[in-house]
Amino acid sequence: MFELHWDSAALTDTGKRRTHNEDAILARPEARLWVVADGMGGHAAGDVASSMLTDTLASLEAGGSFTEFVDRVDDALIHVNRDIRGHADEYFGGHTMGCTVVVMLSAANVGVCMWAGDSRLYRLREGVLTQVSRDHDPLEELVERGVLTPEEADNHPDSSVITRAVGGQPELCLDCILFDIAPGDVYLLCSDGLYREVERDEMRDVLLGIASVQERAQGLLDLALERGARDNVSIIVAACCEEA
Numbered sequence: 001m002f003e004l005h006w007d008s009a010a011l012t013d014t015g016k017r018r019t020h021n022e023d024a025i026l027a028r029p030e031a032r033l034w035v036v037a038d039g040m041g042g043h044a045a046g047d048v049a050s051s052m053l054t055d056t057l058a059s060l061e062a063g064g065s066f067t068e069f070v071d072r073v074d075d076a077l078i079h080v081n082r083d084i085r086g087h088a089d090e091y092f093g094g095h096t097m098g099c100t101v102v103v104m105l106s107a108a109n110v111g112v113c114m115w116a117g118d119s120r121l122y123r124l125r126e127g128v129l130t131q132v133s134r135d136h137d138p139l140e141e142l143v144e145r146g147v148l149t150p151e152e153a154d155n156h157p158d159s160s161v162i163t164r165a166v167g168g169q170p171e172l173c174l175d176c177i178l179f180d181i182a183p184g185d186v187y188l189l190c191s192d193g194l195y196r197e198v199e200r201d202e203m204r205d206v207l208l209g210i211a212s213v214q215e216r217a218q219g220l221l222d223l224a225l226e227r228g229a230r231d232n233v234s235i236i237v238a239a240c241c242e243e244a
Contacts, residue, residue, distance in 0.1 A: 022046030084167035098167025
């Protein structure tokens, strides 16, 4: 077992075509917790949903064991799901209001990813960029069967259709994956506003750079903006190294 030091940077931008930013991000490296939420339902419903989620996790107590903290995050997301649905009923006549979410937590050499929807977690290790999360959309099965490549799925006309979201159903169904963490890993959490504009090999090349995490996050955002940034763009880059 080894101790890791984390360095992270978080950026979010309205993009070139939207008038409001419905994304919300949270970086708590001291708690080893990072979150990207992508609101849906239009301004201000999407704004409210994503902010409700990140505000709740920002105030969450980080003490206790790692397992206990993961359980508290899971419980908090379940409560947020109910709060969002209640808010939608009270203020938006029950119309669609919710958000996708991807969460990363870590302790020592172990990481946990929780998600609902198509916000993503990637890992860069030894020059290879791998998607840790798996989108909740109708195209994911086609990717797993080899009918579509991940890049083809990202550019497919139905790529914006999602089957899960926080606030989308009375009971929240999160996926959760446990994965190993190694010194030198770089993790990228992002909303679909990034990967619909920037190819995976381009993301890998930016993350491979020797620049700071802040500069790498800015480099990814700049690429998305150069390509037209049709949606809000949210990015968290988190890099770990073994403490001396």
